[in-house]
Amino acid sequence: MNTEPHTDVPDPAERPARLAVGVVGAGRVGAALGAALQLAGHRVVAASGISTASRRRAEELLPGVPLLDPRDVAARADLLLLTVPDDALADLVAGLTATGSIRAGQLVAHTSGRHGIAVLEPVLAAGALPLALHPVMTFTGTRVDVARLAGCAFGVTAPELMRPVAEALVVEMGGEPEWIAEENRALYHAALAVGANHLVTLVAQARELLAAAGAQAPQRMLGPLLGAALDNALRAGDAALTGPVARGDAGTVAAHLAVLRRHSPQALAAYTAMARATADRALEAGLLKAEAAEALVEVLGERPHLTPPPVADAAPVADAAPVADAAPATDPAAAATDPDATGADPAEAPRPLLVRTRAQLEQAVGAHRDAGPLALVMTMGALHEGHATLVREARRAAGPDGTVVVSVFVNPLQFGAGEDLDRYPRTLDADVELAGRAGADVVFAPSVEEVYPGGEPLVRITAGPIGERFEGASRPGHFDGVLTVVAKVINLVRPDLAFFGEKDAQQLAAIRRMARDLNLAVEIRGVPTVREPDGLAMSSRNRYLSAEERVTALALSAALRAGRDAAAGAAPGQGARAAVEAAEEVLRRAEDAEPPLALDYLALIDPAGFTPAPPDHTGPAVLAVAARIGTTRLIDNLPLELPARPGGARGEEA
Ligand SMILES: Nc1ncnc2c1ncn2[C@@H]1O[C@H](COP(=O)(O)OP(=O)(O)OP(=O)(O)O)[C@@H](O)[C@H]1O
Ligand SMILES: CC(C)(CO)[C@@H](O)C(=O)[O-]
Numbered sequence: 001m002n003t004e005p006h007t008d009v010p011d012p013a014e015r016p017a018r019l020a021v022g023v024v025g026a027g028r029v030g031a032a033l034g035a036a037l038q039l040a041g042h043r044v045v046a047a048s049g050i051s052t053a054s055r056r057r058a059e060e061l062l063p064g065v066p067l068l069d070p071r072d073v074a075a076r077a078d079l080l081l082l083t084v085p086d087d088a089l090a091d092l093v094a095g096l097t098a099t100g101s102i103r104a105g106q107l108v109a110h111t112s113g114r115h116g117i118a119v120l121e122p123v124l125a126a127g128a129l130p131l132a133l134h135p136v137m138t139f140t141g142t143r144v145d146v147a148r149l150a151g152c153a154f155g156v157t158a159p160e161l162m163r164p165v166a167e168a169l170v171v172e173m174g175g176e177p178e179w180i181a182e183e184n185r186a187l188y189h190a191a192l193a194v195g196a197n198h199l200v201t202l203v204a205q206a207r208e209l210l211a212a213a214g215a216q217a218p219q220r221m222l223g224p225l226l227g228a229a230l231d232n233a234l235r236a237g238d239a240a241l242t243g244p245v246a247r248g249d250a251g252t253v254a255a256h257l258a259v260l261r262r263h264s265p266q267a268l269a270a271y272t273a274m275a276r277a278t279a280d281r282a283l284e285a286g287l288l289k290a291e292a293a294e295a296l297v298e299v300l301g302e303r304p305h306l307t308p309p310p311v312a313d314a315a316p317v318a319d320a321a322p323v324a325d326a327a328p329a330t331d332p333a334a335a336a337t338d339p340d341a342t343g344a345d346p347a348e349a350p351r352p353l354l355v356r357t358r359a360q361l362e363q364a365v366g367a368h369r370d371a372g373p374l375a376l377v378m379t380m381g382a383l384h385e386g387h388a389t390l391v392r393e394a395r396r397a398a399g400p401d402g403t404v405v406v407s408v409f410v411n412p413l414q415f416g417a418g419e420d421l422d423r424y425p426r427t428l429d430a431d432v433e434l435a436g437r438a439g440a441d442v443v444f445a446p447s448v449e450e451v452y453p454g455g456e457p458l459v460r461i462t463a464g465p466i467g468e469r470f471e472g473a474s475r476p477g478h479f480d481g482v483l484t485v486v487a488k489v490i491n492l493v494r495p496d497l498a499f500f501g502e503k504d505a506q507q508l509a510a511i512r513r514m515a516r517d518l519n520l521a522v523e524i525r526g527v528p529t530v531r532e533p534d535g536l537a538m539s540s541r542n543r544y545l546s547a548e549e550r551v552t553a554l555a556l557s558a559a560l561r562a563g564r565d566a567a568a569g570a571a572p573g574q575g576a577r578a579a580v581e582a583a584e585e586v587l588r589r590a591e592d593a594e595p596p597l598a599l600d601y602l603a604l605i606d607p608a609g610f611t612p613a614p615p616d617h618t619g620p621a622v623l624a625v626a627a628r629i630g631t632t633r634l635i636d637n638l639p640l641e642l643p644a645r646p647g648g649a650r651g652e653e654a
């Protein structure tokens, strides 16, 4: 490097108009520019600076220059350099002009990047001549800085008449003037921050991640690579881009996100933002095909996850939290956002990783298998607060080191002919958002072809007698389809824990039996039914209901509540019969309502084998109902404890 700058500068004595220079703020920039002006033949007559570091710098770069109060520096200077931090500049200018330290004809230059000359308005009013001279360089506070000014660009803003003077001063310091219009100053400065300051952070993150990966000499690895990348980028622009984003390698990007999520949430945010920007540019530059870009967008998500959750009209309630029949509306936003209540912090929740294939799933989950528990929540999408509760339970159980996978798959195998497979709501974007807020790390949303390559499976799991009663009688083959897909997804994710809702009580019973009978290495956990405050069990199918149908649908939960209350007040051993009769009474009325309810079944069930409970049944029971309102089929149930003596019902709410 050339450490002897300005050797072509003529002897100062031969040049006219040498200036007395004062430097206010002998920081790194002030000391370097003062020294450069001195080399150009000007005289630095005074400087100000009170910290030990600025005194040391002044001694090294401006030897013999007296350190004075800023007003005295101004008084001695023809050219006053203001080299203080951006935010201190306006106050300094106001102070100097208010004390009469600025005089007509004096040159007053600042070195801020962000500001043009508007900030020097009081100086202009005092008759002085404002200049903005910003060296596009990073300074160390040593002699090296002076050498670096040779060939360094300066962002220059000045009144048009002063432009030749400003540019001449820059040239004398060895720099190259670049004219920046007053209104573009902030943009100019933002551009430099993006390029230089963010680069420092990116390099620091790269070093830390390499060290975490076990590299012994991260700097040595990065030096040649980053040097070549910088060189290529400056010469070729976007065409210099290489790496997985440019190749559209979504699987690799997904794997990167997964490890960063674990190792460095800070680097994850930066990586995601930069990868999105990189994908956009690669697409625009024609380096990336549209389909590949789409796969990347799915993996990266379109935007960060910072919006608050949608607020339901009224607060949901869970069966496990008994409430009065007309549930008081608690604050739904608080219920949905309280981190203690949810086990996840929605405001900070990063968008979960969306994976579409088995290979992507394995890449996303594989690395974390040993880090902590792996918890699975299976859904058919169109997620609501009931699903969110399952995900929160999964997050709580998995803990901060564990991983929560939510599957979203509308499984054709469990729909009968004439059922609602085609119109089942599909809302993947919103599902990914909701799953993320509830604490999911990964959302697995495979296509039908991905789950059933080559068509429906020849070999399936059969639910046995459990699959033939109640729901199974109304929907033949339904539980075989459910168990087959549940087994498949459990085999793909290989979770330690899997969460299912008690709302689908027969499904939960069948899955528990499958896990037990087939020795699946997974713990099945049930989660109580989450309800609207008026008692309606939350269900994706509720969105099919018109306002009138929804009123009729309330009969399901009302009937269950009536059954529970009747059981609680019945004579010993009479609870089962009383529960069924009371529930039937409510349902009969709903059959006469407009629109009417069409009852499919009402049953009291012995949960041990999910068999019909006899009329004198005591102990645990499930009161279950299924009915059609219009074209919508809904199910609901309430767990009961039928005591041998009155007054001991479990008190769950419907
Ligand atoms: N209100 C709820 N409370 C608790 N868990 C629920 C609730 N609704 C659904 N779940 C559970 O969420 C999981 C996924 O269910 P699914 O995606 O079928 O939702 P759903 O709302 O039950 O839809 P559908 O209307 O099709 O029955 C299941 O384990 C289910 O029992
Ligand atoms: C368990 C399940 C996701 C299997 O498709 C489904 O039956 C459901 O959503 O309850």
Ligand code: BAL
Residues within 6 Å of the ligand: 380, 414, 504, 507
């Ligand atoms: N919620 C159970 C899945 C189904 O109804 O198909």
